Amino acid sequence: MTTATPASAATATAEGAGRATGPSAEELDGTDPLARFRDRFLPADGVVAYLDGNSLGRPLRQTGADFADVVAGEWGTRLIRSWDERWLDLPLGLGDRIAASTLGAAPGQTVVADSTTVLLYKMMRAAVAARPGRTRILMDDDNFPTDRFIAEGIARECGLELQWIPVDKAAGITIDLIDEALTAASGEAFGDRVALVVLSHVSYRSGHLADVAAITARVHDAGALVLWDLCHSAGSAPIELDAWNVDIAVGCTYKYLNGGPGSPAFAYVASALQNELDQPIQGWMGASDIFAMAEGYVPAKGMRRFISGTPPILGMLPMQGMLELIEEAGMPAIRQKSIALTEYTIRIVDDLLTPFGVQVASPRDSGERGSHVTIRHPRFKAVTAELWKRGIIPDFRNPDGLRLGLSPLSTSFGEVLVAVEAIRDILADTESAAEAGPGR
Numbered sequence: 001m002t003t004a005t006p007a008s009a010a011t012a013t014a015e016g017a018g019r020a021t022g023p024s025a026e027e028l029d030g031t032d033p034l035a036r037f038r039d040r041f042l043p044a045d046g047v048v049a050y051l052d053g054n055s056l057g058r059p060l061r062q063t064g065a066d067f068a069d070v071v072a073g074e075w076g077t078r079l080i081r082s083w084d085e086r087w088l089d090l091p092l093g094l095g096d097r098i099a100a101s102t103l104g105a106a107p108g109q110t111v112v113a114d115s116t117t118v119l120l121y122k123m124m125r126a127a128v129a130a131r132p133g134r135t136r137i138l139m140d141d142d143n144f145p146t147d148r149f150i151a152e153g154i155a156r157e158c159g160l161e162l163q164w165i166p167v168d169k170a171a172g173i174t175i176d177l178i179d180e181a182l183t184a185a186s187g188e189a190f191g192d193r194v195a196l197v198v199l200s201h202v203s204y205r206s207g208h209l210a211d212v213a214a215i216t217a218r219v220h221d222a223g224a225l226v227l228w229d230l231c232h233s234a235g236s237a238p239i240e241l242d243a244w245n246v247d248i249a250v251g252c253t254y255k256y257l258n259g260g261p262g263s264p265a266f267a268y269v270a271s272a273l274q275n276e277l278d279q280p281i282q283g284w285m286g287a288s289d290i291f292a293m294a295e296g297y298v299p300a301k302g303m304r305r306f307i308s309g310t311p312p313i314l315g316m317l318p319m320q321g322m323l324e325l326i327e328e329a330g331m332p333a334i335r336q337k338s339i340a341l342t343e344y345t346i347r348i349v350d351d352l353l354t355p356f357g358v359q360v361a362s363p364r365d366s367g368e369r370g371s372h373v374t375i376r377h378p379r380f381k382a383v384t385a386e387l388w389k390r391g392i393i394p395d396f397r398n399p400d401g402l403r404l405g406l407s408p409l410s411t412s413f414g415e416v417l418v419a420v421e422a423i424r425d426i427l428a429d430t431e432s433a434a435e436a437g438p439g440r
């Protein structure tokens, strides 16, 4: 049976908390201009607080019906004709829609295809080949494992060096760190050994938000290309790829774009660079004339060349519903809600959890923070397991980080309060159990 939605269940317990330093969860939910969107998501049985939309966004209520329509219509009735009628254009059409609503990018520069990992490989491999003679890839040492592993593989495959940028886990990636790394990679001119720099816009661990425009400009001063991983920012933080002069970006669609488990990723390549990049997985769907069945691969002009095989059309369905919500709400309002959620989270963590020795690992300045707040405590692995039993779902990241993921369109302030109060109670219980000693 489906119980109350997380938002309403959580709001009921919000009374009073946090009043000393700011509005309560109940007041914040009551005045939230985006509150109406919460009801557009499917309620989850037994879940009282879902704070993991930065790993897997929630499904929309409409998603089941959208699938049924496609199965009966485009697939079931139009059958193979749907490729000509809509599907062949979908990777680029949907890419343009993501670009307009969330990436600050003009049409013709974004494609939806493959997993994030595969697109990262294709883009990194193409980028290093476009800077012949340069021998290094630079990447921060706290980047997400898949980014690191792909770069390690490409370095091995192409005989390049992978130079790690050592990041301060709290301060994230800064312009000073980039300057130091590029200086260390200089031969005759600033950073002239570097082919490609790969960074994440929002750190999956700390939630630190990088200054993309400034860092990109610095990388360009060195004559290198930059690839930004947007997994943790697309749909939750403002992005202006064209204005920031970004070369290449890749992001997933199952977090804040709510595309569902394994939904295909997107890649952006600035127009001026597209025909210079040769991607390594040369499949027929990226060829200049798909149905010519010709001998020899000739890449399509523009973004189509980054497609390899048949695109996962069904996997592109749920995100289309979510893009409608994002278009309706607008990214400025989404960012405002994200900031309000993370500020409230930090306020009540300070109020309720610092007495237990919990530390905030995310930046305290909202201008430097994405949409999740990571808090640290040595007992958080066990605390997370207990929270999950109670229907409160954040996630744990080694060695001691509990991530509170706040999805602006689906998370309520009440959910945050319920979670933080539960963390306090569990820490208090385990502390008193420890004091009582063994045998209790």
Ligand SMILES: Cc1ncc(COP(=O)(O)O)c(C=O)c1O
Binding pocket: 115, 116, 117, 118, 144, 146, 147, 200, 204, 229, 231, 232, 252, 265
């Ligand atoms: C920064 C970042 N890059 C990449 C990925 C994942 O890649 P894939 O979608 O291929 O699993 C994630 C999350 O899973 C991520 O957080």
Ligand SMILES: Nc1c(O)cccc1C(=O)C[C@H](N)C(=O)O
Binding pocket: 054, 055, 056, 204, 231
């Ligand atoms: N992509 C994931 C998956 O397939 C299973 C479990 C979790 C994930 C995640 O998204 C992890 C996430 N990117 C992270 O930031 O840790």
